Amino acid sequence: MRSDHRPRKRFGQHFLQDQDIIARIIAAFRPDPGERIVEIGPGRGALTRVLLDHTAFMDVVEIDRDLASDLAEVYGERLHIHQFDALKFDFCHLAGPGLPLRIIGNLPYNISTPLLFHLLAASDCVLDMLFMLQKEVVDRMAAGPGSDDYGRLSVMVQWRCRVERLFAVPASAFSPPPQVESAVVRLSPYRQRPVAVDNPDRFEQIVRAAFSQRRKVVRNSIGRLIGPELIARAGIDPNRRAQTLSVADFAALANLSVHTERQTGNSVQRSTDTGENRS
Ligand code: SAM
Numbered sequence: 001m002r003s004d005h006r007p008r009k010r011f012g013q014h015f016l017q018d019q020d021i022i023a024r025i026i027a028a029f030r031p032d033p034g035e036r037i038v039e040i041g042p043g044r045g046a047l048t049r050v051l052l053d054h055t056a057f058m059d060v061v062e063i064d065r066d067l068a069s070d071l072a073e074v075y076g077e078r079l080h081i082h083q084f085d086a087l088k089f090d091f092c093h094l095a096g097p098g099l100p101l102r103i104i105g106n107l108p109y110n111i112s113t114p115l116l117f118h119l120l121a122a123s124d125c126v127l128d129m130l131f132m133l134q135k136e137v138v139d140r141m142a143a144g145p146g147s148d149d150y151g152r153l154s155v156m157v158q159w160r161c162r163v164e165r166l167f168a169v170p171a172s173a174f175s176p177p178p179q180v181e182s183a184v185v186r187l188s189p190y191r192q193r194p195v196a197v198d199n200p201d202r203f204e205q206i207v208r209a210a211f212s213q214r215r216k217v218v219r220n221s222i223g224r225l226i227g228p229e230l231i232a233r234a235g236i237d238p239n240r241r242a243q244t245l246s247v248a249d250f251a252a253l254a255n256l257s258v259h260t261e262r263q264t265g266n267s268v269q270r271s272t273d274t275g276e277n278r279s
Pocket of ligand 1: 011012013014015016017040041042043044045046047061062063064067084085086087105106107108109111
């Protein structure tokens with residue numbers, strides 16, 4: 001790698017330098033030849049070079065043109081380099097028939113939440129994902145009802161994936177060190193989701209509305225989308241707060257609202273709510 005590359009803050013560049021942590025990440029990922037492996041943000045290749053000990057070639061998505069060209073120089077045809085914004089990248093086009101993607105990355109923390117939502121939308125063609133993220137984001141993904149960390153991200157991730165928090169990583173493992181603690185998490189999309197959702201858009205809409213006003217009781221926060229009688233008919237006390245509802249509760253609300261709407265022919269106004277910071 002070129003020694004004159006200076007880490008770019010706007011791309012969230014904190015490069016892994018701790019060889020033990022790199023080895024632990026790869027051991028947790030367990031790459032095998034013949035798999036369709038994709039790395040997001042390979043940077044200077046800290047994970048890439050070890051992954052290539054296990055696979056003949058792999059895909060990487062890297063936004064930084066200089067790093068992408070350095071990687072091309074070092075690894076040649078063994079790396080399929082997509083110099084592209086991962087937020088706009090169509091991951092599913094890399095999957096083959098019967099060959100779902102295994103995605104890995106020490107993700108740029110400044111875009112981690114939108115990137116996770118983008119990847120969740122592609123989860124049907126993904127076998128598993130192993131990511132380094134801010135510890136706070138991993139805590140939110142893994143949190144259950146009743147926890148302060150539980151929110152929109154928890155529900156939307158846990159509906160689609162099994163979440164395993166693997167281990168914490170200190171800031172000293174990176175150069176330059178980030179200001180926050182980090183953690184490694186594995187997400188395994190369900191082939192058969194334990195909670196059935198009839199209309200994913202409605203589910204998303206209700207979860208978003210509920211957590212955009214997380215201090216309010218649900219009859220107030222989602223009342224515009226589903227009235228108190230229907231909330232009660234879903235078996236949920238309308239005076240509960242979003243933070244206490246399980247993924248299955250949100251699914252029950254969404255499914256009931258869609259069925260009732262079909263029966264009555266009413267259409268619920270689409271939410272324009274974007275006001276949630278702690279997604
Ligand atoms: N994998 C390397 C490592 O562990 O040392 C680098 C990790 S660094 C935290 C994040 C990487 O993601 C950087 O290489 C950065 O250029 C890249 N990146 C940032 N934003 C990106 C985006 N929108 N799309 C693709 N790559 C991005």
